[in-house]
Amino acid sequence: MSRSEYSEVTEEVIRDLENILGPSNVSANLEKRQAYSRDEVPPQQWGDLPPAEVLCFPESTGQVSKLLSYADQHRIPVTPRGAGTGLSGGAVPSRGGILLSFEKMNRILELDTANLTITVEPGVITSEITKAAQSAGLLYAGDPCSGDISTIGGNVAENAGGNKVVKYGATGNHVLGLEVVLPDGSISRFGGKRRKDVTGYDLVHLIVGSEGTLAVVTKIILKLFPLPRKVIDLLIPFQDTASAIALVPRLIIDGKVMPSTVEFMDKSSLQLVKKYLNLRIPCEEAGAHLIVQLEGNDPDWLRSEILRVGDLCRECGALEVFVAESKIHRNIIWKLRKGIAEEPWAHDMPCCIEEDIVAPIGEIPSLMNFLRDLEANGGIRYIAYGHVGDGNMHMTLFTEKGTPDSDTVLENARLALYRKVNELGGTLTGEHGVGLKRRNYLPLFLDEAQIRLLRRIKKAFDPHNILNPGKITPPAEEEGLG
Numbered sequence: 001m002s003r004s005e006y007s008e009v010t011e012e013v014i015r016d017l018e019n020i021l022g023p024s025n026v027s028a029n030l031e032k033r034q035a036y037s038r039d040e041v042p043p044q045q046w047g048d049l050p051p052a053e054v055l056c057f058p059e060s061t062g063q064v065s066k067l068l069s070y071a072d073q074h075r076i077p078v079t080p081r082g083a084g085t086g087l088s089g090g091a092v093p094s095r096g097g098i099l100l101s102f103e104k105m106n107r108i109l110e111l112d113t114a115n116l117t118i119t120v121e122p123g124v125i126t127s128e129i130t131k132a133a134q135s136a137g138l139l140y141a142g143d144p145c146s147g148d149i150s151t152i153g154g155n156v157a158e159n160a161g162g163n164k165v166v167k168y169g170a171t172g173n174h175v176l177g178l179e180v181v182l183p184d185g186s187i188s189r190f191g192g193k194r195r196k197d198v199t200g201y202d203l204v205h206l207i208v209g210s211e212g213t214l215a216v217v218t219k220i221i222l223k224l225f226p227l228p229r230k231v232i233d234l235l236i237p238f239q240d241t242a243s244a245i246a247l248v249p250r251l252i253i254d255g256k257v258m259p260s261t262v263e264f265m266d267k268s269s270l271q272l273v274k275k276y277l278n279l280r281i282p283c284e285e286a287g288a289h290l291i292v293q294l295e296g297n298d299p300d301w302l303r304s305e306i307l308r309v310g311d312l313c314r315e316c317g318a319l320e321v322f323v324a325e326s327k328i329h330r331n332i333i334w335k336l337r338k339g340i341a342e343e344p345w346a347h348d349m350p351c352c353i354e355e356d357i358v359a360p361i362g363e364i365p366s367l368m369n370f371l372r373d374l375e376a377n378g379g380i381r382y383i384a385y386g387h388v389g390d391g392n393m394h395m396t397l398f399t400e401k402g403t404p405d406s407d408t409v410l411e412n413a414r415l416a417l418y419r420k421v422n423e424l425g426g427t428l429t430g431e432h433g434v435g436l437k438r439r440n441y442l443p444l445f446l447d448e449a450q451i452r453l454l455r456r457i458k459k460a461f462d463p464h465n466i467l468n469p470g471k472i473t474p475p476a477e478e479e480g481l482g
Contacts, residue, residue: 087356140222155171178190260293356394
């Protein structure tokens, strides 16, 4: 549906929404609407979109149900939003309408130690779930780098990954059950506290990662694990990227070690973050650094693991192995890693694009060689970092100030990168999502039959296309949804 095929939000509609939610939970203030109608991606990447016409802040599942029923009947688009930390435009309204913010649905409802679960509302900040679990001696292993500011609802919508995926999996691996409101306002519950369920299709994990296009999540049941007694981080510099990447499979195969984290940072990313944070970096001349995290309950066993891993690192060409046991030293390492995502904006890069590709781990050296060639011949520069333990690499491509036709140069580089990733058996996005930002590139990775199937699933859930329209599928594929 085009914007003209939806109903506008009139004064009468606003009064109706106030009757559903209460006047204090509805706002038509322009400045506020503009602030809520964006995420962390510069809006110029998708042109001049008008903001949401009204903001709604529900406090209960019942209110969400009534609001969606009303919106469906009146053909008003609805865009769900968490904390606005997304990197794909997934929570950016593409058709105006209602923006549905979950900041008031922010309660931890139950911590069930008997079943090792925690039940939460979508507006809970991810790190608050981690703290609640730790207070009971348990671990919530979802660990996106944005965990201190992102909400669990947004994590579920994007199937956020993060630092512990190599051992524990992405957000979807931790989701056991969901309460959802469908676009027509009906309430349904998928899954539960049980660990196994093959009764029908796996609707829980159809919703996870669907970017708020199929249903609105109002409660989430998450899996918990025993909390390890000891966690140690290793910072390991290497002469070059190939040597660093070679360590990853050897850790698991030869070292018989399952690290909870294996993170990669190239030299360029660390040089930028050094300026940004004014921190000293050990072996800053190194071509790449890895962060390897080990955890366990027996300190003696963990120390022996560190020695074995250290020997294996040196066999793979590590220049040194720095061990961070104290919280202070561990925090410094993670300040480096988490600061990288903010570098482009801190250094006022005039033209840049951030990518979230995934490739088979063994192909990452080939991908990095390709990036070096692209930098040498394509007129761009880049930084690379990310979750190399699961093959999910983040890359920022940018041009120097004053580069002629920088937008065209970057777009050509992006297309070349995508084609190479596809050639290597990789994919478009690992955790940031498709959203508005990547929907036009979906046909590079999915064939026509797959895209048609996405359309059919969307139409089955949302026949009037009111829920987060304009996301995931390319624009032409939206025709006929209404």
